[in-house]
Amino acid sequence: MNPPRALFVDYPLGHTAGRPGQPDEQLKIVGEALRLLHTETGSGAIRQIALSWPEPWKSGARDRDHSRTIRLDAPQYERAADRLAHE
Amino acid sequence: MSDPSVYDPEPVDYIAQTRQTYSRLGYEPYRWATHGRSVELARPEKPLSLCRVALVASGGIYRVGQVAFHHRDDTSHRKIPGNTHTDDLRISHFAYDTTAARRDPNVVFPIEVLRRLASDGTIGSLAPDALSFMGGIYSQRRVKEELIPALAADLAAMAADVVLLVPV
Numbered sequence: 736m737n738p739p740r741a742l743f744v745d746y747p748l749g750h751t752a753g754r755p756g757q758p759d760e761q762l763k764i765v766g767e768a769l770r771l772l773h774t775e776t777g778s779g780a781i782r783q784i785a786l787s788w789p790e791p792w793k794s795g796a797r798d799r800d801h802s803r804t805i806r807l808d809a810p811q812y813e814r815a816a817d818r819l820a821h822e
Numbered sequence: 823m824s825d826p827s828v829y830d831p832e833p834v835d836y837i838a839q840t841r842q843t844y845s846r847l848g849y850e851p852y853r854w855a856t857h858g859r860s861v862e863l864a865r866p867e868k869p870l871s872l873c874r875v876a877l878v879a880s881g882g883i884y885r886v887g888q889v890a891f892h893h894r895d896d897t898s899h900r901k902i903p904g905n906t907h908t909d910d911l912r913i914s915h916f917a918y919d920t921t922a923a924r925r926d927p928n929v930v931f932p933i934e935v936l937r938r939l940a941s942d943g944t945i946g947s948l949a950p951d952a953l954s955f956m957g958g959i960y961s962q963r964r965v966k967e968e969l970i971p972a973l974a975a976d977l978a979a980m981a982a983d984v985v986l987l988v989p990v
Contacts, residue, residue: 737857738987739864745833749918751881751988752935755926765935765986766944769870772984778863787829796834803847806916806958808894813912813924820886 740776742768743783747792760786855962866984875939876949876982877904878973880957881923881930881990882915890914891956897968901951901976908934917958918990930990949980957990 744751744764753761767784776782812818837854844852866873882891884900891898893916902911911927913920923930933952939945953973959965977985 737861739861743833745831747919749881749920749922749990750929751990752929752932755922755929758928758935758938761928761932761935762938765932766939768986769875769939769945769984772866772870772873776863778860791830793830793832793834797839804916806893806895808892808896810890810892811914811916812890813914813920817884817886817890817912821889 737779739778740771740774741779741781742771743781744786745783746786746788747796853962855965868983870945870984871943872946873983874947874949874981875936875945875984875986876977876980877931877933877936877952877986877988878977879931879952879954879988879990881918881954881988882913882920882956883923883927883931883954884912884914886910886912893956893958895959895961895964896956897959897964897972899953899955899969899973899976902931902933902954903951904933904937904948906933906952915956915958915990930988932986932988936986946983949977949982951976951980953977 742764744753746753753764764784764786771780771782810818840852844850883902884890885902885906888900890912891914908927911931913923913927913930928934931952931954936945936948940948953976955969955973959969
């Protein structure tokens with residue numbers, strides 16, 4: 736990735752646009768990202784948003800298990816009913 | 823100064839982790855996609871309040887009725903209408919904990935957030951479709967030759983002024 740402008744959210748993986756059920760926080764993150772468009776930056780600038788996760792999480796993220804899982808090439812539905820909805 | 827046991831300002835070094843993992847597994851070193859030059863900075867020609875914004879997300883989001891992503895170098899993408907209710911969004915991804923995203927898809931696919939920004943006039947409009955794909959593709963060539971041209975064609979067809987990329 737080499738985006739022209741980026742906003743870094745220092746949250747656990749899977750929370751790029753904020754915490755679940757926190758629409759105002761999500762709005763702050765997305766709004767701040769979009770405002771970078773009209774902010775004078777150099778190409779490739781990465782700005783960090785002033786938010787911190789409410790509890791310690793990084794030691795777990797640093798120690799997580801990186802062993803490979805088997806990756807299947809059949810559709811991986813979240814719910815069984817989704818398969819029926821598609822068919 | 824904040825208590826370091828609560829607030830640790832040092833980012834998690836995922837690059838070092840990946841190097842270690844590959845080494846531990848006996849794989850050849852991971853090869854990141856790199857670009858020899860920086861991207862030319864496009865300056866917006868109009869205010870955000872007049873821009874059509876498109877959402878592109880790599881968190882494996884699909885809409886009920888669509889085929890789910892598979893987990894083995896899936897270079898397809900889904901077009902998700904901008905008015906889709908979040909109850910109809912699903913998440914399928916092998917490389918991150920999807921618990922939060924399944925509870926509230928906005929955390930990786932902020933479609934309701936963008937609708938709010940459109941209705942309060944912060945952005946001009948939301949592009950008709952948001953685009954999503956499965957990020958874990960271990961072939962740079964296939965990303966470049968298959969996925970990226972398809973996304974770019976859809977974005978151009980929708981005449982998006984601004985693209986918000988939400989990676990996971």
